[in-house]
Amino acid sequence: MSSRPAYPHVVVVMGVAGTGKTTVGPLVAEALGVPYAEGDDFHPAANIAKMAAGTPLDDADRAPWLDLIGDWARSRAAAGTGGVVTCSALKRAYRDRLRESTPGLVFLHLTGNRELIAARMAARKGHFMTTRLLDSQFATLEPLDADEAGVAVDVTPEAAVIAERAVAALRQL
Numbered sequence: 001m002s003s004r005p006a007y008p009h010v011v012v013v014m015g016v017a018g019t020g021k022t023t024v025g026p027l028v029a030e031a032l033g034v035p036y037a038e039g040d041d042f043h044p045a046a047n048i049a050k051m052a053a054g055t056p057l058d059d060a061d062r063a064p065w066l067d068l069i070g071d072w073a074r075s076r077a078a079a080g081t082g083g084v085v086t087c088s089a090l091k092r093a094y095r096d097r098l099r100e101s102t103p104g105l106v107f108l109h110l111t112g113n114r115e116l117i118a119a120r121m122a123a124r125k126g127h128f129m130t131t132r133l134l135d136s137q138f139a140t141l142e143p144l145d146a147d148e149a150g151v152a153v154d155v156t157p158e159a160a161v162i163a164e165r166a167v168a169a170l171r172q173l
Helices: 021-032 045-052 059-079 092-101 114-123 131-140 159-171
Strands: 010-014 083-086 106-111 150-154
Touching: 010 021, 010 059, 010 092, 021 083, 021 106, 021 159, 045 059, 059 083, 059 092, 106 159, 114 131, 150 159
Parallel strands: 010 083, 010 106, 106 150
Antiparallel strands: none
């Protein structure tokens, strides 16, 4: 019997700030039996300071961050372990950049309405991303196109239900 995980893909949990990527990502990774990485940990200090000040990142700010996440994903794919990593990946161009480093990535797009997400963001404490940036996140968001491997899951229910639905949908890919 092989010791390889049943789900060797690398999954990028994407969506606007406040959709629950950091909460759902580890639950999905655990259910799939793969390693997990928090995308925020790949941000340089300058990016975090910029967002904490209420200034949206631009493409130049995001490029090195995306490359580091791509490096992590590529190493998981090369090792055959699969993995789950969080990354807003709001634009198709960002997802394309990640796929350039790691062909075969699968995206889990966490979706929800602005009011729900704003309420969740307002309730969380100590996070650098404030609700002031939520409008810019929604303005930047380009949902998955039909030719992109991935699934969209609504974030209205509790995290365990979201993760369960996500895993079921991912296993159908």
